[in-house]
Amino acid sequence: MNFFIAAVRRDLLLALRRRSDIVNPLAFFLMVAVMFPLAVSPESKFLAQVAPGVIWVAALLACLLSADGIFRSDFDDGSLEQMLVSPQPLVLIVLAKVLSHWIISGFCLALMSPLLAMMLFLPSEGLGALVLSLLLGTPTLSLLGAIGAGLTVGLRKGGILISLLILPLYIPVLIFGAGTVQAAAMGLPIAGYLALLGALLVLSMMLAPFAIAAALKISVRG
Amino acid sequence: MLEVKNLFCERDERVLFSHLSFGISAGEVVQIEGQNGSGKTTLLRILCGLNESYQGELFWQQKEIAEVRDDYFSQMLYVGHLAGVKSTLTAEENLAWMQQLDPALDKVSIAEALKNVGLYGFEDVPCYTLSAGQQRRVGLARLYLSTAPLWILDEPFTALDKKGVAEKEALLAQHVFNGGSVILTTHHDLNVPGHTVRRINLNEVARS
Amino acid sequence: MKIKLPQWFYQLASPRWFYEFSGKLLPWFAIAAFVLLITGSVWGLAFAPEDYQQGNSFRIIYVHVPASILAQSCYMLMAIAGAIGLIWKMKMAHIVAKSCATFGASIAVMSLATGAIWGKPTWGAWWVWDARLTAMLVLFFLYVGVIALHSAFENTQSADKASAVLSLVGLVNIPIIKYSVEWWNTLHQGATFKVTEKPAMPPEMWIPLLIMVLGFYCFFAVILMQRARIEVLQREKKASWVQEIIQQSL
């Protein structure tokens, strides 16, 4: 457990030293949400209708883009090799890295989402559901994204490939996440949606770390 | 301690080595020789489980390595081409993380290890302000901390000056004297005081 | 992880044995595929009765449904072969998995395209966000991902292992994706006309369908074996038995 906390602390410290890791996904999130009214229509009624979907898609893309970097610097400077030859379980290291990635991407996105909700005229009933659904859904996105990151970390053209691999896997989270917000905005109960998002999170927490560890071993060992 | 039996490895349809067998016991230094591209790095990576595209068997304390992985990893120290040093962290933070990763690193304090590699006073500077040689030394400070009996070192002396090399050689000698063993590759003429170095030439192995 | 496997499994694991064995099987499968596909199409096109609601456009079912079923089982086979390759380090399994990927993608395209064509007369639009079609589209994306990942690696072994991991992740996800898409579909659309959930079909309708499904599977077996054989030759081209085959072909 001490080791797990130390590993999370190290990654958060690294992110804090390089502010862009934290700021870039947030800026991207905001910009996508700004593009949308410009491209389609600034009319408040229309925007209120599509806001849940737009915010969720923007959050999903922001998570995906930052996922590419989860293992990249560790791979480049040899830290990943050291993790593989250490007696510490790789699954634990992987979980720590995913957790810290979530804190700097998904968690911050969830905190920032009310701002976007306001800009896109999301009905106030949907606000709590938006934050909750993002808090429950983005960890799954981080876990799945890390699988793609692990598989492509040794490749030169990682960036676009990872979206090809991972976006299809994001679909269930997107459907239930945006569904939560839509239901809340219409005044419907959301407990069922949240339970589904939670179930997805539990399932991916149980399986994804092993897939990520296997992917990293393949990327490093060749 | 470590035994290699009948190792075969090819890369890009070229045989790097075949029928390679050797063992290393406590108190031994083995230097892997060979031209560039003869597979020295590949061999070391196979030995520490970072390359799986080989045929043959590896034994650690008479047991197959795959079965005693955790035990093996906790008694083996690997320093590769890449130092595994994060440039945005300070030397001290880097070593603290390495200690977390490898519980066998605890012989002396981090401050003392950094002093030993001549980085006294550089503990709390981010590593990107250090020179290449200094960064390399941060990675090598691990050797002063390590209690692992087996060291696997890939070109440990690159980017070091003469004095640094001599110091590292003395460190190797002490490690071997205490019953440890070392497998390494280097372009230097290795001189470990008080010990003979066993050499394995990969070019000769490939031909056989 | 050390499970003892039967002898034939290890034989199958030998590329040479596979090459020789599949060579004997191939003509039979090819004949079966040809006969079944011709019989099925003629029966389906000319002899089966028309549907009382959809008229003759119903006849598309005889290519659309077999393609959809095959696209899914092909993915399953790919993922299972990948798992076998990962666990037992079996060369042949990876070769089969790789051969599945390209074929599966093409058959998913067939399912999507015939589904879209069928959609035009039944729903009045080329594309409808129907749950089955959407799920098939996602399956196609999964295939594309596996193919793209495999081709991104220079080293064949890493490529095999990485795509095996990805296809296993996809296999776990397919039921979840299907469930979520169906659920999303019922949420957004009223009861659309469900093509495949109809009261029991009369035998004149489902017998040709069955024949077509069998024909598709036989064709799959033919293409899979052919692709795997070429892959075997490529990967083993330094082996003496492959050299002999090349010499004979000169």
Place this chain on the structure above:
Amino acid sequence: MGHFATFADFLQMGKHGLYVWLSYGLAFAIFAYNIVSVALAKRQFFNKAKRQARREQSES
């Protein structure tokens, strides 16, 4: 002609002829693509092997 009275009827398929024949044509095209691509890959492999054999012969 089984279900249909005349061959023209068969081609027309009520008013759905275009869709039915389009999907069968497409299915056939994809089948053909698979067969042709396999055959091409096979020929490519043997051609390459032959060229290599010739190269080795001229070298020795």
